[in-house]
Amino acid sequence: LFQMSKQLDMFKTNLEEFASKHKQEIRKNPEFRVQFQDMCATIGVDPLASGKGFWSEMLGVGDFYYELGVQIIEVCLALKHRNGGLITLEELHQQVLKGRGKFAQDVSQDDLLRAIKKLKVLGSGFGIIPVSGTYLIQSVPAELNMDHTVVLQLAEKKGYVTVSEIRSSLKWETERAKQVLEHLLKEGMAWLDMQAAGEPQYWLPALFTELYSQEITPEEAKEAIP
Amino acid sequence: LKFDSGVLLLSTHRLIWRDQKNHECCIAVPLSQIVFIEEQAAGIGKSAKIVVHLHPASSNKEPGPFQSSKYSYIKLSFKEHGQIEFYRRLSEEITQRRWENMPTGQTIQVNKDPKAGRIRAVGIVGIERKLEEKRKETDKNISEAFEDLSKLMEKAKEMVELSKSIANKIKEKQGDITEDETIRFKSYLLSMGIANPVTRETYGSGTQYHMQLAKQLAGILQTPLEERGGIMSLTEVYCLVNRARGLELLSPEDLVNACKMLESLKLPLRLRIFDSGVMVIELQSHNEEEMVASALETVSEKGSLTADEFAKLVGMSVLLAKERLLLAEKMGHLCRDDSVEGLRFYPNLFLTQS
Numbered sequence: 001l002f003q004m005s006k007q008l009d010m011f012k013t014n015l016e017e018f019a020s021k022h023k024q025e026i027r028k029n030p031e032f033r034v035q036f037q038d039m040c041a042t043i044g045v046d047p048l049a050s051g052k053g054f055w056s057e058m059l060g061v062g063d064f065y066y067e068l069g070v071q072i073i074e075v076c077l078a079l080k081h082r083n084g085g086l087i088t089l090e091e092l093h094q095q096v097l098k099g100r101g102k103f104a105q106d107v108s109q110d111d112l113l114r115a116i117k118k119l120k121v122l123g124s125g126f127g128i129i130p131v132s133g134t135y136l137i138q139s140v141p142a143e144l145n146m147d148h149t150v151v152l153q154l155a156e157k158k159g160y161v162t163v164s165e166i167r168s169s170l171k172w173e174t175e176r177a178k179q180v181l182e183h184l185l186k187e188g189m190a191w192l193d194m195q196a197a198g199e200p201q202y203w204l205p206a207l208f209t210e211l212y213s214q215e216i217t218p219e220e221a222k223e224a225i226p
Numbered sequence: 227l228k229f230d231s232g233v234l235l236l237s238t239h240r241l242i243w244r245d246q247k248n249h250e251c252c253i254a255v256p257l258s259q260i261v262f263i264e265e266q267a268a269g270i271g272k273s274a275k276i277v278v279h280l281h282p283a284s285s286n287k288e289p290g291p292f293q294s295s296k297y298s299y300i301k302l303s304f305k306e307h308g309q310i311e312f313y314r315r316l317s318e319e320i321t322q323r324r325w326e327n328m329p330t331g332q333t334i335q336v337n338k339d340p341k342a343g344r345i346r347a348v349g350i351v352g353i354e355r356k357l358e359e360k361r362k363e364t365d366k367n368i369s370e371a372f373e374d375l376s377k378l379m380e381k382a383k384e385m386v387e388l389s390k391s392i393a394n395k396i397k398e399k400q401g402d403i404t405e406d407e408t409i410r411f412k413s414y415l416l417s418m419g420i421a422n423p424v425t426r427e428t429y430g431s432g433t434q435y436h437m438q439l440a441k442q443l444a445g446i447l448q449t450p451l452e453e454r455g456g457i458m459s460l461t462e463v464y465c466l467v468n469r470a471r472g473l474e475l476l477s478p479e480d481l482v483n484a485c486k487m488l489e490s491l492k493l494p495l496r497l498r499i500f501d502s503g504v505m506v507i508e509l510q511s512h513n514e515e516e517m518v519a520s521a522l523e524t525v526s527e528k529g530s531l532t533a534d535e536f537a538k539l540v541g542m543s544v545l546l547a548k549e550r551l552l553l554a555e556k557m558g559h560l561c562r563d564d565s566v567e568g569l570r571f572y573p574n575l576f577l578t579q580s
Contacts, residue, residue, distance in 0.1 A: 001392060001407055001410065001411060003388070004385075004388055004389065004392060004411075004414055005410075005414070007384070007385060007388060008385070008414055008417065008418070010381075011381055011382065011385055011418070012417075014378055014381055015378065018374055018375070018378050021370075021371075021374065022371045022374060022375070025367065025368070025371045029368070032368065032371060032372075035372065035375070036375060039375065039376075039379045040379070040382070040419070042379075043379055043382055043383040043386055044386045044420065044421070045382055045386060045418060045419045045420055046419040046420075046421065047419050048419070048477055049416070049419045049421075049477060049479050050416050050419065050435075050477050050479060050480050051474060051475055051476050051477045051480050052416060052417070052435050052480065053416060053417055053418065053419045054417050054418065054419075055419055056477070057474075062475060062477060063473060063474065063475050066468055066475035066476065066477055066478075067468065067475060069464070069468075069478065070464070070465045070468050070469060073461050073464070073465055074465065080544075081534075118477065118478045118479070119461075119464075119478055120478075121478045121479055121482050122460045122461050122464055122478050122481070122482065122505060123460055123499065123503050123504055123505035124459055124460065124461040124504060124505070124545065125503070125504070140545075141502045141503055141504050141545075182566055185566040186564065186565075186566060186568060186569060188568075192566065
């Protein structure tokens, strides 16, 4: 243990040296952050585990991601009533950037994902759902199992899905499809369009692209900071 | 040699100018030579132009009209029309960089010029020159940073190995290690961001730091909790505390670890985890089960309520409102009507009217 203490001190010095030369790089360069995080993961180190860790204290990586976490929580809370607690990574990215203002550091989608992974531990239902090429971010403690996820992925293509599509693409029974869709409706993550030609369509507000550029209203912002 | 009157052509690989009268006179610039382009609007006596900034010519360049130039750019003057559309198309081609993916087609015969030579841009102060330098410097910084990062990671890896071997020794020597040493070991792991090899958790490891943090939190959260009816979700706490701090923020794990120690440290707050996994901080004096009784009254008054409606009425967050109604249901006071219109709670008449 004594040996570890000594080596720890040495490592701390190395890290300080690194920080004095490259601290800016981490803050300003999203690609560099990705590399950094990947390398840490490979050797079994989590630089974001604690604000008290060396990485956080000396490189300032911690503050960057923890603050981002706060911004993510606030955006998700403000928009929850619109989309039931599901939001695309793109929209989240846009809204967070807006909130950060012109002079803030650049934030990449990878940064958002890492911050969200850390937020999971707070127990309020943060989750990441892969859908063709991108991700849906869940921010409410709704139970979404494999069935729900797969239907979300199917709906992602057009923004909506029908029972027939589920039956033909996934080869499910009608009952199973309906159960999943009803669950999404109940959670507020899907809206029902009975007027659609043919059969009812289940739309995901999270995927309405027209809503993307819409500002968070003052009422919504109040929701975000109870 | 005048290039006064001609037609400008754009391919996926090149910008080509062809003389209007003598169709055999053609000059071209590969798109890969372009650094960037800018527009110059038309004015009185001036035609609209596009200025094309170029890299220095490579040594194996095809012969062209000039041997060298003191400029690092060329200007395309649109005497009749077409500047706007051409600028748009040229920008697109430069952005798409399709020449990188496609093999070049046949080369157009280049004008056999007596002064066969190379175009060399010898600009001392060229925008292109500055851009190139800046790019090289950034590249240099990055590669240096990566090198240093790799070396640092090697050292970090050694620390991970060392912590594993220590953890093994601890396991073997079961009981031979003092509590003090365990605490110290845990704090070393915390500093490095290494998961505890024994328990496999990066959280729940209760170090000195977390104990202090727990005490701090008890102080900071007393008033906010009282203002919010004695209960707050952990995400609310996370935002509140970090917004107040501004710097040296807490990681989510720090917060959870500290909160796990609240009860054992006999502080006036406690951590509670609902069945749904939702985590809250409550004042010790807060009794959620009592709150359920008042929730039942509220629901009865209104006949039935959804979590949203209840939240608005009582002035709580929807998250916590839902948890309270779910708890009331668990205790048998409420029952649910789960339809596509939402989850609605009713007083449990089965219980009260049996």
